[in-house]
Amino acid sequence: MSDVTPTHYRKPGWLTQHVFNQAVILLTRAGISIWGSRILEVPGRSSGQTRRVPVNLLSLDGNNYLVSARGTGQWVRNLRAADGHLDLVLGLNRQHFVATELTNDEKPPVLRAYLRRWKAEVGVFFEGVTAKSSDDELRAIGPDHPVFVVRLAE
DSSP states (O other): OOSSOOOOBOOOOHHIIIIIHHHHHHHHHTTOOSSSEEEEEEEOTTTOOEEEEEEEEEEETTEEEEEOTTBSOHHHHHHHHTTTEEEEEETTEEEEEEEEEOOGGGOHHHHHHHHHHHHHHHGGGGTTOOTTSOHHHHHHHGGGSOEEEEEEOO
8 A cells, every 4th residue: 555645636527527538439449449447347336337547557677557647536545445346348349457556665667657758748737747756756756656556366
């Protein structure tokens, strides 16, 4: 689990929630991945109902990661409540994973790779920190951006 309990979160606007996210969900359900997109499915922590959100799956050095660019949102809270158990879906392919949250000291190389890959989409959420920023600068924003390594469930 992360060594800091962040409370930072930037809620997506109406256009993102109702147009962009829905378009990505439809394409991803059809089996078309947009730059690594998957649909994350996790039980809601209160309702138990399956919650779905589009995410970008980052592959780095043989591991897969999920980064919450917007902060500690609902999918992060639900994933923590589900003890890291989640499904990632692309088309008809569903894979079961277990996620482990990284500490802030472990985050810099993952955040750097994430920003390198999706800067145009998410750069605004990182307060001026870029893929070229120092490890100290990346570590400083770590509490605001939960990062999980995801491994196939056994």
